Amino acid sequence: MTSLTDAAARRLNCRNVALDWLACGLDPAASILFRQSDVPEVCELSWILGTLTPMGLLERAHSYKDKTARGLSPNFGLFAYPVLMAADILLYDTDLVPVGRDQKQHVEMTRDIALKFNAAYGDSLVIPQPEIRDTTAVVPGLDGQKMSKSYGNTLEIFADEKTARKKIMSIVMDSRSPAEPKPDAAQNLAIRLLRLLAPRQVADETENRLREGGLGYGDLKKTLFAHYWEHFAPYREKRAELAADPATVDTILADGAARARQTAAKVLDRVRKACGLGK
Numbered sequence: 231m232t233s234l235t236d237a238a239a240r241r242l243n244c245r246n247v248a249l250d251w252l253a254c255g256l257d258p259a260a261s262i263l264f265r266q267s268d269v270p271e272v273c274e275l276s277w278i279l280g281t282l283t284p285m286g287l288l289e290r291a292h293s294y295k296d297k298t299a300r301g302l303s304p305n306f307g308l309f310a311y312p313v314l315m316a317a318d319i320l321l322y323d324t325d326l327v328p329v330g331r332d333q334k335q336h337v338e339m340t341r342d343i344a345l346k347f348n349a350a351y352g353d354s355l356v357i358p359q360p361e362i363r364d365t366t367a368v369v370p371g372l373d374g375q376k377m378s379k380s381y382g383n384t385l386e387i388f389a390d391e392k393t394a395r396k397k398i399m400s401i402v403m404d405s406r407s408p409a410e411p412k413p414d415a416a417q418n419l420a421i422r423l424l425r426l427l428a429p430r431q432v433a434d435e436t437e438n439r440l441r442e443g444g445l446g447y448g449d450l451k452k453t454l455f456a457h458y459w460e461h462f463a464p465y466r467e468k469r470a471e472l473a474a475d476p477a478t479v480d481t482i483l484a485d486g487a488a489r490a491r492q493t494a495a496k497v498l499d500r501v502r503k504a505c506g507l508g509k
Contacts, residue, residue, distance in 0.1 A: 232307040248479055250388065253469035264486035266318065271494040276310075276317040278501060282346045283313050292335050297380065316340040319358055321494045326361045330368070332376065334360050351504040355497075370422050372401055385423070387462050388469055398455045399448075408446030415440040420447070420454045428457040 234240055244265055256263060266272060288294065291312050298304050319327055319340050327337045337360040344355040368376065371383030378384070385397055401419055406412060415421055415437045425433045436453055439445040472479060502508050 232305055232311065233302065245476075245479070248483060249469050249472050252472055252479070252482070253465050254387070258482045258486060262486045262489050263482060264490045265483055268483070268487035269321075269490050269494050271491065271498045272314070272317045272321055275321050275498055275501060276314045278505065278507075279316055279320070279343050279347060280310060280313045282350060283343050287339060287342060288312060291339065292332075300380075312336055312339045313343065316343045320344055320355050321497050322490070323356045323493065323497060324358045325356060327358050328361045328363070331362055334362060347501075347505075354500050354504040369426060370419060372397060372419070374419050385458070388466060391459065394458065395455050398458065399451050401451060403447040408449075409443050411443040412440050418450075420450050424454050424457060427454070427461045432457070
């Protein structure tokens, strides 16, 4: 809501995110999937936490500084977003938060905010720990930076064939001819993406051909597209099935919200009592 004001697009985005997670294998019986907006407790906790959050802490947020440096018009929602993220985490007595290294700061900020609340009002909030797995792959975007919607450099899992092919074939390469050896092949963006999508042997062979010379960038990108399209084929099929049955998705989200609120209500009640709100 910090950058989008089209209500219909927001509803569609919410539905698409749910479809994507379910198509990729998230089990709603094992995990609680819900719309944040269906849990109003998060807004109240966010405000309460905000009354203790130092401005300097928010000003140091990497994400905020990065987005404003890229020209995003800053607003209160963007500036205070780490507090909302803290509420999202703390509202469920979270012990561990699995994140990439680029998100570690947000968990550290959550810890700082929770510690300030506990120092002011007594131990009411669980202090979470970040769980960073070094084996998790970093997915590069089509411009070589971290893949992010904010940067407009994504290759969508569920893009249509024409769009995906065009994006992959438009990846910018240098001017070396197919015959020229490319000793820096391991750093090639298409190779880095291929390693996330193709069997290791295929990726190794392709990289070796590129390094030794004889493989053109056009053929390299065609290979990348073929493995991208094949890799996500079963997920596209599952997503199409789910999209054809919207009532089931609605039920999953409603059930998830009800389950989430059971925990959220208990935590918020504990917080309210600690800081003297209500009776």
